[in-house]
Amino acid sequence: MTWLEQTMVGFDTETTGVSTSNDRIVTAAVITRTGSGASASVDARTWLINPGVPIPVGATAVHGITDAMVQAEGQSPADALEEIASILAGALSAGFPVVAFNAQFDVSILEAELARHGLPSLASRLATDDIRPVVDPLVLDRHLDRWRRGKRKLVNMCETYGVPVVADDLHAADADVLATLDVIQAIAVRYPKLGEVALTDLHDQQVEAHRKWATEFSAWLTSKGTVDDLPSPSWPV
Template sequence: MTWLDEPMVGFDTETTGVSTAHDRIVTAALITRTGSGDPTQRTWLIDPGIPIPERATEVHGISTAHAREHGQSPADALAEIADLLASALGSGVPVVGFNVQYDLSILEAELARNGLPTLSQRLPSGIRPVVDPLVLDRHLDRWRRGKRKLIDMCGTYGVPVVADDLHAADADVLATLDLVRAIAGRYPALGTVPLADLHDQQVEAHRVWATEFSAWLRSKGTVDDLPSPVWPVAPAAVIA
């Protein structure tokens, strides 16, 4: 038996934009799965307190009016999400997310904005263990050409998805959990690595990728919005 046969908690958010410091969470999903068994699921619809840009609505389908009418208050929803994540991580259960640095970073910013204890404050030993199939894939198949969005990687690893379902937090989480198992199927040694070691290996793998990619972007004249080499949570920016 490996960690792949034990419980893992998938996490994803949909938001008002791409800034982890300034944007807001609109929907979130936490799905717990043990091995190949049926998952248990929690989802949240949140009134972010600011207008949801049309471009964001086009992605996840949630309008400002719908969120205001049906959404929870941010403080209530965020407290529930943080309680569940901290409980899982504190028990050694891995949190799994695709490009999860974004989701964990915006969650930390949202918790701080609403005067709630952050995951970092709740977990003195660190936000760990975390598993990100995007980080794993970049490391294990470094030179593969092509895009590495969730839908692209599901195609690469043979994970069946309905494209129109993605960009809903719960659908993205289910696809991500399936993707982790598919990657481990292609690279069986992955399942034999203890979770603590796997977490640390991803920290280093992301650092190397972010450093090299930032250097390439600078060579092309891009100096803004460079990826943070710190994983799984980027250093806090100014929160507004």
């Protein structure tokens, strides 16, 4: 039995913006799934969080979460973040992979939010003091199909790998997690050797794959005159 047939823990956030240092989480989902298809066992947790700051109109246009919604029904950030970090730490400590699309963003903003609210980091909750194993379909796709043209957003990846989704449902954290878990399974169908790689080795391979992509992409952007907001070569944080 490969890791693809065992328990995975999907994770996604929707936020006030795209800065992992300054923006806030407004909703999150953690979905634990064992197996795939109709026989899969699924346990889902979602959080609506009052970030304590106004949600920009542009962010609301993406995920549909408004100030009125979080003020009326949102959980306090400290309580929600502690619950999220505890679940993820428990999964990682048990050896279950955390699967996230563009994991660098979601893990980094979670760590920043935990620090902002005086809570222990996810890394510090783990015996290795290292957030692993993480599986990121975006990193894997960039590495395995490097020269494919076109966008690589989640909706594009679903189309590429034949994962049926309703586009309007995406950008809800729970829908994004389910799609991400399906995409990783679909990638493994196309690249069956993926399941043969031990999770610890796969994690390290993704670290190197992301570093290489970020370094090369940054060089290309710089050559075009862009020197701000270059991708960080570190992963998953």
